[in-house]
Amino acid sequence: MIIHNGNSNGKLHLGCSTIKTTLDVMGGKWKPLILYLLQERTLRFSGLQKQIDGITQKMLTQQLRELEHDKIITRKVYPEVPPRVEYSITRHGKTLIPILLNMEKWGRIHRQNGF
Numbered sequence: 001m002i003i004h005n006g007n008s009n010g011k012l013h014l015g016c017s018t019i020k021t022t023l024d025v026m027g028g029k030w031k032p033l034i035l036y037l038l039q040e041r042t043l044r045f046s047g048l049q050k051q052i053d054g055i056t057q058k059m060l061t062q063q064l065r066e067l068e069h070d071k072i073i074t075r076k077v078y079p080e081v082p083p084r085v086e087y088s089i090t091r092h093g094k095t096l097i098p099i100l101l102n103m104e105k106w107g108r109i110h111r112q113n114g115f
């Protein structure tokens with residue numbers, strides 16, 4: 001995706017480029033919610049699904065795989081029958097917490113102001 005910043009060279013402005021990188025990793029409708037929940041504690045798949053209204057099993061699986069691929073969360077499988085799988089945020093993923101908290105604060109203020 002190319003974002004034009006008005007320059008004739010058509011290159012992505014550095015600030016836009018780094019924001020795009022952040023959005024590629026944690027953006028979208030579901031990933032911020034997943035990360036917000038995982039910042040507090042380790043959760044199983046079913047725990048995440050119960051707490052995120054409207055997310056399908058397929059979408060949650062996809063989002064968790066992408067976050068794991070980007071080393072934002074870890075997936076731990078316990079050798080039990082049936083298998084128990086837990087998700088937790090990584091040290092690298094924890095660097096996104098200030099962004100999530102600012103998003104939460106902005107949303108609260110926005111809602112309080114009637115927007």
